[in-house]
Amino acid sequence: MHAEIHGHRGARGLRPENTLPGFAHALELGVDALELDVALTADRRLVLTHDLTVSAVTSADTRPVRHGDPFFPYVGRPVGELTLAQLRTLECGVRLPRNPADRFAPTQVPVPGTRMPTLGAVLGLVDAYGADGVRLHVELKSDPTRPDLSADPREFTEMVIAELDRHHRLGRAAILSFDWRILDIARSLAPATQRYALIERATMDSAWLNGMRLEDFDGDIPAAAVAAGGTTLSPEHVLVEEQLVRQAEKAELPLAVWTVNEPERAAELLDLGVAGVVTDYPDRMRALWADRGMRVPVPVTSARRSVA
Template sequence: MRVEIHGHRGARGLWPENTLPGLSRTMELGVHALELDVALTADRRLVLTHDLTVSAVTSADTRPLSPGDPHYPYVGKPINSLTLAQLRTLDVGVRLPRHPDDPFALTQVPMPETRMPTLGAVLGLVNAYDAEGVRLHVELKSDPTRPELTADPDLFTEMVVDELDRHGRLDNAALLSFDWRILGHAARLAPGTRRFALIERDTLHWHGCLGDDIPAAAREAGGTTLSPEHVMVDERLMAQAKAAELDVAVWTVNDVTMAGRMLDLGVAGIVTDYPDRMRELWRERGLALPDPVGPLRPVGV
């Protein structure tokens, strides 16, 4: 079985997360899959952002879209209350740590004046690279406990599926969510597309009573892969996942010793902020490495 390296938010430990330059460099480094996050704006555009409100860590205001814009400053505002044009004024290329020992601020290369991209722009970028060997893992950000911040799950899923289909990527993508309502709708819309049931201890209550067999519940909800937080992974969970016929892709693992333990347990994929570290571990273990994607060349060269 191939064991995969999944770049988390591109490669958050190396470059600004969920950005075109960060995703470009991650593809050129070499990963099996690019993981990214999407949310819906006030004008129904799909944008890359991990948070349902504009993060003060990953985003900085530069100017209002127009003089006297009542929504300005945009940092801290809900994504679904702002238009794409407003969000595009933000600088998302410099991480602003809440505390001085933020590990990502210490290792991430700043890229000032980077703008928040749309999902369509990312798909265009991947197609420009002709990166058929890189699967796109699109996490749909949805929180059923905060409906005021969250798009209708059916509409949201349909928009993402349509965008992937429009760019010819539906067969080489995966849809991910902690909100398993999205997985069920995705199973009806795009049964051939992989669906990752994200799970962590803090959101177990979103799904009601799961019983003691989380993988079986994830499969029933429409998942084709179980993607748990690494602290949840043990021999029992792996045995349950095998019984449910689900692969396990574990997140977010940045320590190579921990990654080695996960590999020993039999996970099929490791989601990481540092795919460079995982590539070294893969070499040491003789695992098949993902090929780097060649850099884009200027037209006519």
């Protein structure tokens, strides 16, 4: 069988998440796709961050962008209230776990001096590597229950698609979101680009599903995802069992499952027939793939790379 390895936020278990060093490391390990998170700044720039407020775990203040900046400190503020210049002062290369049991701190190699990148910078990095065979899976961070933190979904989607198109990447990318309004908008703007319908237990209500109710589909999540405009269903791995897999097969919808870090669980999911595994540890999945005699993604290297 063929199944893909998707590097979650680059390779979060190995290098700082959503950073150029993290994506470079994932490319050099070898993945089928790079998954990344995008939000919109106050000055309408697309930056990589998982959280709609600046995270104290992945970011640390260094200095204000100018003396007396009333927005400083920036950690804890909404990303949409800050400019790119303000966000670029943050240290994003050293994980600062609030919980001593943080599972990534022992395995993530810090890269001090790393800054929050733009989507354009990531696309430039991938181009510098010549990684034409690696897809970019761009998750648009949007919370329909928090419009105060979220960008307008149409403007946001238009900007992401325009940036991908500018880099000639629309055919080698996917739009991902838990906010299924974005899937519908992306379907109208770039119908040939893949769209991943993300879902977890916390987002199974109509606020997240573009007004749809799962009960109207007899609880059939894949059928709802197709109606929403999804071309792939991407559920949290705890939702995946035989019934969901069979429903996805009936809907002709591939399953890309997140976030799977234990090879034993990944093996169970492969046996169920999933099409892709999103992981913080691409190295572990590569070893599993090789043990099972499956095709392993080819590592990508480039003498022209830059990961500053």
